[in-house]
Amino acid sequence: MEAQFRLPFPDFTLEVDLQLPAKGVTALFGHSGSGKTTLLRCIAGLECAPQGFLRVNGKLWQDSKQDVFLPTHQRPLGYVFQEASLFPHLNVRKNLEFGRKRVSFLRNPAGLAQAVELLGISHLLERMPDKLSGGERQRVAIARALAVSPQVLLMDEPLAALDLKRKQEILPFLTRLQGELDIPILYVTHSPQEVTQLADHLVVLEAGKVVASGTLEETLTQLDSPLAQGKQAATVLQVTVCGHEPEFHLSQVQFAGGVLSLPYQQAAAVGTALRLRVYARDVSITLQQPEQTSILNVLPATITGMAHDAAGRTMVRLNMGGVPLLSHITRKSASVLGLEKGMQVFAQIKATAIL
Numbered sequence: 001m002e003a004q005f006r007l008p009f010p011d012f013t014l015e016v017d018l019q020l021p022a023k024g025v026t027a028l029f030g031h032s033g034s035g036k037t038t039l040l041r042c043i044a045g046l047e048c049a050p051q052g053f054l055r056v057n058g059k060l061w062q063d064s065k066q067d068v069f070l071p072t073h074q075r076p077l078g079y080v081f082q083e084a085s086l087f088p089h090l091n092v093r094k095n096l097e098f099g100r101k102r103v104s105f106l107r108n109p110a111g112l113a114q115a116v117e118l119l120g121i122s123h124l125l126e127r128m129p130d131k132l133s134g135g136e137r138q139r140v141a142i143a144r145a146l147a148v149s150p151q152v153l154l155m156d157e158p159l160a161a162l163d164l165k166r167k168q169e170i171l172p173f174l175t176r177l178q179g180e181l182d183i184p185i186l187y188v189t190h191s192p193q194e195v196t197q198l199a200d201h202l203v204v205l206e207a208g209k210v211v212a213s214g215t216l217e218e219t220l221t222q223l224d225s226p227l228a229q230g231k232q233a234a235t236v237l238q239v240t241v242c243g244h245e246p247e248f249h250l251s252q253v254q255f256a257g258g259v260l261s262l263p264y265q266q267a268a269a270v271g272t273a274l275r276l277r278v279y280a281r282d283v284s285i286t287l288q289q290p291e292q293t294s295i296l297n298v299l300p301a302t303i304t305g306m307a308h309d310a311a312g313r314t315m316v317r318l319n320m321g322g323v324p325l326l327s328h329i330t331r332k333s334a335s336v337l338g339l340e341k342g343m344q345v346f347a348q349i350k351a352t353a354i355l
């Protein structure tokens with residue numbers, strides 16, 4: 001998917017040039033007012049950027065140079081907003097059917113049934129919206145967007161209006177969409193947790209411009225990215241379960257950087273793929289392989305970058321067998337150890353959160 005837009009407002013200009021993967025979740029992350037919603041609106045044809053080019057799945061949707069601009073109802077897309085906005089006088093089934101009637105690009109007659117199955121809402125079809133919980137309403141809204149068998153799914157902070165419990169209820173369904181849908185999903189969020197849990201690709205916006213775009217692993221560890229700052233800074237490791245030690249309540253996982261021990265993953269058979277979140281604050285650095293230590297996870301790594309912040313911390317970017325990892329340490333430790341780009345070190349990693 002290729003998207004180029006230049007859209008000037010009096011106090012703000014969106015100016016982006018993006019190449020996005022044809023499948024998987026692209027998270028759009030950025031501060032309030034950075035232009036995330038405006039970008040989705042351009043893709044949906046709700047804003048007409050005077051300079052714009054958009055090609056989705058090989059089809060031209062917009063090209064200002066050739067005067068091409070498909071109106072919204074001709075763009076095969078699904079749009080999910082923060083609030084579910086279902087029609088209150090229609091039951092769930094009719095809400096889903098109504099969404100399909102409004103578009104002029106329907107090709108897949110099974111789209112509705114597939115969406116119902118994917119979001120697990122078959123038992124809710126005859127219910128009225130006011131009899132649904134907030135989480136159920138949002139699942140219906142996502143199913144309504146998918147029922148048209150879109151070629152792009154746009155999601156604008158779909159969990160932001162929900163409390164933590166409801167968020168936890170919906171996240172497994174979003175993970176399922178990420179794994180099973182064969183279309184690009186653009187997912188606007190303010191939440192670093194949602195980024196690490198769901199995204200494959202990450203775009204960071206600042207003041208209408210793209211400051212980073214790339215695979216999740218690369219972009220999360222870009223030292224100047226806002227996501228690499230602060231206590232929540234984290235890296236994602238894609239790993240495979242390779243063993244269990246139930247007697248120690250531990251499991252082992254492997255990735256290109258080596259083998260890690262984690263709390264016992266009883267439900268994950270050997271060979272299962274897992275996604276781990278490793279907080280930068282949980283990664284420390286030593287120069288030599290410690291011989292007698294209680295820390296289980298010590299892996300060789302190379303320093304590929306360093307940045308100091310105003311609060312006396314140093315962000316160190318490491319490479320472990322081609323996989324990037326962030327470590328936040330004190331500036332004093334970095335100085336005492338004489339850390340420099342290019343040095344071979346060992347990363348000590350605390351048992352990590354499973355996503």
Ligand SMILES: Nc1ncnc2c1ncn2[C@@H]1O[C@H](COP(=O)(O)OP(=O)(O)OP(=O)(O)O)[C@@H](O)[C@H]1O
Binds near residue numbers: 009010030039
């Ligand atoms: N129609 C418009 N006219 C003038 N300015 C606009 C218009 N639409 C958006 N803007 C401005 O564009 C900027 C980006 O807004 P946008 O809603 O895209 O940001 P955002 O990153 O989605 O923010 P949030 O995270 O708060 O939803 C804001 O400064 C907003 O005021």
